Amino acid sequence: MITRLAKADIRIGMFVEAVEGAELSFGKRRFLLESDGDLDAIQASTAEFVLINTAFGADTAKARIAAAKDGLKKSLSPEEARVKASEVVARSTRILKAELIAIVTGGAFDKTKIAPVIDEIVEADRTTSSLFFEVSRLKHKDETTFQHSLAVGTLMGKLGDALEMDKETVELLVLSGLIHDVGKLTIPQSILQKQGPLTQAERKLIQMHPKRGHQILKQYAAIPEEALDICLHHHEVLDGSGYPSRLSGSKIGPLVRVSTVCDVFEALTSARPYKHGWPVADALTWMFDRDHLFDRKLVTRLGGVI
Ligand SMILES: [Fe+2]
Known part of the structure; x- marks a missing residue:
């Protein structure tokens, strides 16, 4: 299932389908969020929302x-x-x-x-x-x-x-x-x-x-x-x-x-x-x-x- 989350709620372990409105390096990439470096990059980007796919990764912090x-x-x-x-x-x-x-x-x-x-x-x-x-x-x-x-x-x-x-x-x-x-x-x-x-x-x-x-x-x-x-x-x-x-x-x-x-x-x-x-x-x-x-x-x- 695709879920739209505020970027502050994104966590390691989630599968990112798209980072809305962010720079191209993230905007078109689909990936499993595994590193603090990528998490920091999303948080620091201009994006406000991120689409995650719960079929391939975690959906909540829990x-x-x-x-x-x-x-x-x-x-x-x-x-x-x-x-x-x-x-x-x-x-x-x-x-x-x-x-x-x-x-x-x-x-x-x-x-x-x-x-x-x-x-x-x-x-x-x-x-x-x-x-x-x-x-x-x-x-x-x-x-x-x-x-x-x-x-x-x-x-x-x-x-x-x-x-x-x-x-x-x-x-x-x-x-x-x-x-x-x-x-x-x-x-x-x-x-x-x-x-x-x-x-x-x-x-x-x-x-x-x-x-x-x-x-x-x-x-x-x-x-x-x-x-x-x-x-x-x-x-x-x-x-x-x-x-x-x-x-x-x-x-x-x-x-x-x-x-x-x-x-x-x-x-x-x-x-x-x-x-x-x-x-x-x-x-x-x-x-x-x-x-x-x-x-x-x-x-x-x-x-x-x-
Ligand atoms: Fe104290």
Whole structure:
């Protein structure tokens, strides 16, 4: 069956019959869309719509994910798994970036666009072990907030899974990780990426990101209360020295604790313009030794899933 889709909805695995109104190189070609390069070229073209043939390729993101799932389960070599994970990271980052920028600039929150990212993270993480490392490896690029969000979402899903949380909660954790730092997009890049020490005023500004993110996200009815809570409180720590509300102990709920542990671990282990990433073991030990800040049980479980 031939279906006409907006170009933003085109996915790897679909069979392209025609790219309407695009440059000649795409306009007359029929092909199975297999590479990120071709997908990027379509997205960057002047076309608005693409005709796909569902008899020869996937028709929806779900179908593509199911196909990818099958493919992954059928014995990928470590190198193939790494490449696959790398593709998931690149694609997810692109979607996440577009969606988070749309949210911050007052656009709609389109759950249907983020849902495939969540599906892919949850699935890729169960079938390959390299997704988190792929995200970390790509961190040197100038997209720190998006890559960090993706890595934290991935880690939160992994940890939720290890804690035997149900599928809905695991997906909620991934979503919360993807959007937890959206408030950072309102902070000037020059401060976020500053190489030297921050002034007090700059630190105060950065510390406003949970409240700013929460203010932005609470306008969207589709965002669950737990995800709002994680956005607002992911920098709270057990002894009450965190921000913005200085919550302590039992006032910090279990899902927020998952976010805090994953957020700090990810920040410690990833390279930033001003620092090297710590080795995993060093980061876990550092956190384990600070049980006045972090839930030790969660740090231990996190060590088991990395
Ligand atoms: Fe944050």
